[in-house]
Amino acid sequence: MIRNGHGEAGNAKRPGPRARRAVRVWCDGCYDMVHYGHSNQLRQARAMGDHLIVGVHTDEEIAKHKGPPVFTQEERYKMVQAIKWVDEVVPAAPYVTTLETLDKYNCDFCVHGNDITLTVDGRDTYEEVKQAGRYRECKRTQGVSTTDLVGRMLLVTKAHHSSQEMSSEYREYADSFGKCPGGRNPWTGVSQFLQTSQKIIQFASGKEPQPGETVIYVAGAFDLFHIGHVDFLEKVYGLAERPYVIAGLHFDQEVNHYKGKNYPIMNLHERTLSVLACRYVSEVVIGAPYSVTAELLDHFKVDLVCHGKTEVVPDKDGSDPYEEPKRRGIFCQVDSGNDLTTDLIVQRIIKNR
Numbered sequence: 001m002i003r004n005g006h007g008e009a010g011n012a013k014r015p016g017p018r019a020r021r022a023v024r025v026w027c028d029g030c031y032d033m034v035h036y037g038h039s040n041q042l043r044q045a046r047a048m049g050d051h052l053i054v055g056v057h058t059d060e061e062i063a064k065h066k067g068p069p070v071f072t073q074e075e076r077y078k079m080v081q082a083i084k085w086v087d088e089v090v091p092a093a094p095y096v097t098t099l100e101t102l103d104k105y106n107c108d109f110c111v112h113g114n115d116i117t118l119t120v121d122g123r124d125t126y127e128e129v130k131q132a133g134r135y136r137e138c139k140r141t142q143g144v145s146t147t148d149l150v151g152r153m154l155l156v157t158k159a160h161h162s163s164q165e166m167s168s169e170y171r172e173y174a175d176s177f178g179k180c181p182g183g184r185n186p187w188t189g190v191s192q193f194l195q196t197s198q199k200i201i202q203f204a205s206g207k208e209p210q211p212g213e214t215v216i217y218v219a220g221a222f223d224l225f226h227i228g229h230v231d232f233l234e235k236v237y238g239l240a241e242r243p244y245v246i247a248g249l250h251f252d253q254e255v256n257h258y259k260g261k262n263y264p265i266m267n268l269h270e271r272t273l274s275v276l277a278c279r280y281v282s283e284v285v286i287g288a289p290y291s292v293t294a295e296l297l298d299h300f301k302v303d304l305v306c307h308g309k310t311e312v313v314p315d316k317d318g319s320d321p322y323e324e325p326k327r328r329g330i331f332c333q334v335d336s337g338n339d340l341t342t343d344l345i346v347q348r349i350i351k352n353r
Helices: 036-047 059-065 073-081 099-104 127-131 146-156 168-176 197-203 227-237 252-259 268-276 294-299 323-327 342-352
Strands: 024-029 051-056 088-091 109-113 135-138 214-220 243-249 283-286 304-307 331-333
Touching: 024 036, 024 099, 036 051, 036 109, 036 135, 036 197, 036 268, 051 073, 073 088, 073 227, 099 127, 146 342, 197 268, 214 227, 227 243, 243 268, 268 283, 294 323
Parallel strands: 024 051, 024 109, 051 088, 109 135, 214 243, 214 304, 243 283, 304 331
Antiparallel strands: none
16 A cells, blocks of 8 residues: 555555555746646646646745746636646745755655746756756747747737738837748737647547536637636536536637737637646637537537626627527526636736836
8 A cells, every 4th residue: 555646545556566656746936827838847747757746936935036926826826726737736835946845745856847947146946956866857838938928918008900910010029039920910920839739639638528427618718828717617617516618719810809909819729728738628629619509519519608707799790609508598607706807917917017
């Protein structure tokens, strides 16, 4: 018998002649403005062991070393907990990763991306664990960083760009990020992320709805996947005993049509990964129709369609996009209790900049 990650006695996962001890992995960070790059780091870390523990720093610690975070520590703890590869969150983790911390949580080693993190006085925060041989590295996700996303957000405040033209200011900014071809949609042209089927497979659950599960469909942009989305999805997930939540993501042009300005900030490929990383979501429709059609409901055998408290913009022909689920009596409005929107985040960032 060994103790598994939850501290209960249980059988080792692969019983052999000698029971194998569970490998416990430690990650830590600010996890401010969590994006799919962070999720990918945690996915890789989790794959190196059996139990992933993530330490998240306090607002005070971050302010001391980097400047004030955009999200509060409570929001950041909850955001990390919602990532499906995370087994445990440790609030108020020290900024510098020490052997003492690894030992305290029975962790074999810690994992960090292949970029260097320095303390306020210029020391490598992983120096001690590296010297002790308890440090592993994972690959950074190409094409996304917090700096890059903040840059994209700052563009939202600029005048609206139609798909025919790019303002010279925007083009200059996009070019500085790595030569954005003029032919791309301006509202996601800055993104340097290249989607591959492999990346989707790594993030996807690969599970189909099982008999007895309640198929719940939600749709939206899910742009800059944030704590407001998490609270909403958690509520939706709680509506059934055995939920299977499908998130329909609208195309970039569709989102731009109802959100205006430079939205969406993340393109459809990026939004797909962000939503797939959430533990409350089982499946994503990549480019869902704006109106929830009879075909879609029948195809996925949807039992319930949910929408939050945000305004529902009529479809191009003036009809209610939820007309069909309402007609079937399977529409449900869900109050997440959180009024955070992508717009408000962008405002926070600009204020914080």
